[in-house]
Every structure is written in C-alpha cells, then in structure tokens.
Amino acid sequence: MKVLLILICAISATATAAELKPFTTDGCSLFPDGDTKDHVKWMECCIRHDYAYWKGGSENERILADGQLQRCVADLGEENLSYIMHLGVQLGGAPYFPTWYRWGYGWPYMRGYKELSGAEKAQVKTRIIQLNELLTEFLTEEK
Template identity: 50%
Template sequence: MNLIQTIRWVVVASLLSSCSFPPKPQTLPERDFVSDGCSLWPDGDIADCCVRHDYLYWQGGSPAERKRADQSLRRCVTEKGHPLEAWTMYVGVRLGGHGWLPTPFRWGFGYDWPRGYFESAPIDMENEHPDANLPGKRHEP
C-alpha cells in the first residue's frame, strides 16, 4: 500500500468513525486549559486571537462550533491587518484540527482522545473567552 492509499484509508476511516459514535453530552474538560499562543506563528499583535481560538478548541463541541471557531480566528487575524496569515491559519486549523486526530491541538483537546465531536451549549463567538491572559493557563512550547 503506497502513501496516498494509506492517507486515503485514514481519512475515510476517520470520517466513518465520526458517523458511528453518538454525540457525547457536554461536560467540563478533564484537563486544565493551556495555550501555546499562535503555535507556529509569532504571537505579535494576534496572540489574543489565538488564545481565544485555543480556548474554544480546548472546550470542543460540534462540527458547526469548530467551523465557527475557525472562522472567528480568521476574522480576528484579518481585522488585525494580516489577511494572508489569516487565510493560511484558517486552512491549517481546518485541515489539522479535526476532533478525531490524536494530536495535542485537536478540537476538544481538553478531553482525553478520542472524544470527537459532541453537542454543547451555544457559544458567544464575539466573547469566546474575554480574559485571554488567564494566570497559569498558558505554556510555551
């Protein structure tokens, strides 16, 4: 099996597995909230956008909530005057932040893997996390 076939199988299995599990009810995440800021980007003047996005990813929720969180990140970074970076970050989080991936930055990373997607209470996307500088809640990679 070549690399392309392997990747295809992983994607198909991931998509099918999300269809076979019923949504889990919302509970508080098991892990404390941590943020690495903008991960692969210099934090600069967009750090607050990234920490809010990390907070939403920590909480997890439904696929629609993940899409809104990613759109909120893109909008915030664009409004700070970085439209190219915003688009690149948006594509990166849409591809790499899937809730079924076993990564430390996946959707719902506050829960043990595999948590996947679940329905949660509606989130106010304009005030996702008003205090982006929670003491003791941020770590540097």
C-alpha cells in the same frame, strides 16, 4: 427532599462524565505568534481559538471558532495570512488526530464532535473559575 434528589443526580452525572483537563495554550501552535515587528501580533486571536478548541463541542462550533480566528487575524491587517491560518486549522485541527491542539483537546482523546452536556459545561465553568483564581493570585503576588 427534591433538592437532595437534584443534588444526587448532578453528582452522578458528573461522576460518569469524562474529566476536562485544565486549560492550556501554546499561542499559535506550530505557527508564529506574530511577525518580525510585533512578535505577539495575533497571539490573542490564537489564545481565544485555543479556548474554543480546548472545550470542543459540535462540528458547527468548530467551524465558527475557525472563522473567528480568521476574522481576528484579518482585523489586524493580515487578511492574506488569515486565510493561510484558517486553512491550517481546518486541515490540522480535526478531533481525530492525537495531537495536543486537536478540537476538544481538553477532553480525553476520541471525543469527536459532540455538543457539551450540562455536566460538561459545568466543568468548563469550573476550570475557567480556577484559572481566573490562579491568575488573580499570581498577579497579586507580582505586586
């Protein structure tokens, strides 16, 4: 009986929560993914940053994600560029802009800064599992 109650609560909490769209990334949104010698030099940094922006969360989580992007690019020997990129995401990534790259872009528009609930964290986990399964299937078919 107790398990049934927990299951009903979990289902109803998920039903009332907004639905998280599947993860998408465009690399370094409106910015080159690399330089003329290495066209994808800092693209992995941007994809990791996109993951944080997709799932969103609190304002402090955004500050942390932007700092991680800056450090990642600086660690590739692009310290000056890392400051420019940091400034760009700070200016353009607010959750209040109706853009595809805003903070929390995986959720419906106007979510703002808000920590993820347990149900929302479960949605993030589910979407990542689905993405991993899709990638595994794709890579298996490629062989």
